[in-house]
Amino acid sequence: MRGDAAVPARTLIVKAAAIEFAARGYEAASLRAIARRAGVDAALVHHYFAAKADLFAETVAAPIRPDRAVAVILRGPRDEFGTRIVRFILEELDHPEARTRVVTLLRTAVGTGPGSRLFKQFLVREVFLRLAQAVDGDDADLRAALAASQIAGMLMARFVLELEPLASASVDELVARIGPVVQWHLTGYGAPPDPG
Amino acid sequence: MRGDAAVPARTLIVKAAAIEFAARGYEAASLRAIARRAGVDAALVHHYFAAKADLFAETVAAPIRPDRAVAVILRGPRDEFGTRIVRFILEELDHPEARTRVVTLLRTAVGTGPGSRLFKQFLVREVFLRLAQAVDGDDADLRAALAASQIAGMLMARFVLELEPLASASVDELVARIGPVVQWHLTGYGAPPDPG
Numbered sequence: 001m002r003g004d005a006a007v008p009a010r011t012l013i014v015k016a017a018a019i020e021f022a023a024r025g026y027e028a029a030s031l032r033a034i035a036r037r038a039g040v041d042a043a044l045v046h047h048y049f050a051a052k053a054d055l056f057a058e059t060v061a062a063p064i065r066p067d068r069a070v071a072v073i074l075r076g077p078r079d080e081f082g083t084r085i086v087r088f089i090l091e092e093l094d095h096p097e098a099r100t101r102v103v104t105l106l107r108t109a110v111g112t113g114p115g116s117r118l119f120k121q122f123l124v125r126e127v128f129l130r131l132a133q134a135v136d137g138d139d140a141d142l143r144a145a146l147a148a149s150q151i152a153g154m155l156m157a158r159f160v161l162e163l164e165p166l167a168s169a170s171v172d173e174l175v176a177r178i179g180p181v182v183q184w185h186l187t188g189y190g191a192p193p194d195p196g
Numbered sequence: 197m198r199g200d201a202a203v204p205a206r207t208l209i210v211k212a213a214a215i216e217f218a219a220r221g222y223e224a225a226s227l228r229a230i231a232r233r234a235g236v237d238a239a240l241v242h243h244y245f246a247a248k249a250d251l252f253a254e255t256v257a258a259p260i261r262p263d264r265a266v267a268v269i270l271r272g273p274r275d276e277f278g279t280r281i282v283r284f285i286l287e288e289l290d291h292p293e294a295r296t297r298v299v300t301l302l303r304t305a306v307g308t309g310p311g312s313r314l315f316k317q318f319l320v321r322e323v324f325l326r327l328a329q330a331v332d333g334d335d336a337d338l339r340a341a342l343a344a345s346q347i348a349g350m351l352m353a354r355f356v357l358e359l360e361p362l363a364s365a366s367v368d369e370l371v372a373r374i375g376p377v378v379q380w381h382l383t384g385y386g387a388p389p390d391p392g
Contacts, residue, residue: 110306110356120357145353145362146373152357153349157341160306161316161348166341177342180385181377189376 010048012038018059026056026121053126060108060119063101064092067126074134081131082147082183083175089151090171093159103159109152124148128186137188146185154178206244208234214255222252222317249322256304256315259297260288263322270330277327278343278379279371285347286367289355299355302348320344324382333384342381350374 016038020029031052035042049055053067069088073081093102109119128144128151137143154174157163166174212234216225227248231238245251249263265284269277289298305315324340324347333339350370353359362370 107306110303110352120359124359139361142361142365142373145359148359149349149353149362149374150346150377151349152352153345153347156306156348156352157345163316163320163341163344165335165338166345169338177338177381177385178345181346181380184377184380185373189373 009038009040009044013040013045013048014055014058017055021056021059021118026052026118027125031055053122056118056122060105061101062105063098064089066092066123070127070130074130078135079183081135081186082181083179085127085131085147086151086154086179086182087171087175089155090158090174093155094171099159102155106152106155106160132186132188135186135188139188143186143188146188147182150178150181150185205234205236205240209236209241209244210251210254213251217252217255217314222248222314223321227251249318252314252318256301257297258301259294260285262288262319266323266326270326274331275379277331277382278377279375281323281327281343282347282350282375282378283367283371285351286354286370289351290367295355298351302351302356305348328382328384331382331384335384339382339384342384343378346374346377346381 013034017029017034020034020037023029024033029052031045031049032042034055035045038045045055049058053065056062057065057067066085066089069085069092073084073088076084093099105119124144128148129140132140132144132147135143154166157166158169158174159167161167169177209230213225213230216230216233219225220229225248227241227245228238230251231241234241241251245254249261252258253261253263262281262285265281265288269280269284272280289295301315320340324344325336328336328340328343331339350362353362354365354370355363357363365373
């Protein structure tokens with residue numbers, strides 16, 4: 001793509017990123033390698049995209065940016081992480097266009113292509129692992145995976161399987177039902193919960 | 197297919213069932229209509245398949261039969277429903293061949309074909325709704341859908357996304373972590389859990 005003056009540098013970077021992510025996975029791909037592949041200076045990549053997560057979100061046309069919400073959620077009370085991430089995701093997806101795109105992404109994530117690995121690495125690393133690490137305790141990676149499993153199941157049930165009445169339930173109702181479960185997973189309890 | 201003496205009646209019935217399920221969905225399909233489509237007497241269908249669930253399981257080559265486990269689980273303590281269904285599913289799928297088939301079924305379930313609707317109707321009606329109805333409380337259908345969402349997310353994370361370390365975790369560890377959550381959903385708590 002180098003030297004193609006008809007294509008804006010930003011477009012070259014996004015195309016190079018898509019190839020680099022597919023080839024190396026989210027974690028191993030670097031902004032430096034993406035710049036090299038696009039034939040631009042690394043500083044130019046940083047000019048357009050502050051972080052690898054921003055570039056990834058653009059390559060998959062991510063309908064929402066849970067990684068950005070995490071920065072806000074981390075500044076709040078630790079015992080509200082679960083309900084706040086569930087509320088953020090459900091509220092942001094409460095629009096027809098966002099729903100359509102998330103269904104496409106979810107189908108990609110469970111498919112056999114490289115999109116599956118990418119999606120998983122991105123969400124775990126930029127969202128769930130950061131929340132789990134901010135909660136005291138060992139095995140943050142297992143806690144992150146467990147929290148991700150409930151969020152993935154919620155999205156599948158609501159948007160892909162359209163499992164009623166969960167699919168039509170209000171955001172508030174689902175936050176009340178599923179938020180505590182995600183908090184439970186992030187906290188890493190292994191004993192039966194006592195609902196009091 | 198009527199009158200094709202070269203094809204065993206049982207095979208005719210399973211083929212007719214696959215067509216009938218795809219055409220009408222799990223709930224609306226009847227053993228009587230399947231018999232008619234196969235060109236056999238309804239009594240012959242009942243001779244080979246005691247219930248619609250058995251015929252459905254055969255048409256999708258179901259690797260495990262959670263609907264059968266439910267009958268056993270329902271005879272046990274109500275507060276163990278969650279952990280027992282999680283343990284049954286994970287233990288039964290703890291074999292390479294079962295894993296392979298469940299991955300195929302899960303990909304079918306999130307696909308766009310008629311398999312998606314069928315799979316969902318079967319699991320909710322024969323497994324989760326029966327557990328949720330056996331626990332006191334209103335909105336059994338929402339509680340069933342919530343429990344199904346966590347199970348679906350667990351299976352996705354462990355077998356399709358292969359999200360580590362959840363994918364390699366022991367059955368006991370996952371029963372301890374996820375069983376209480378499924379119980380929570382089945383019971384229908386809407387307030388934050390108190391881990392005691």
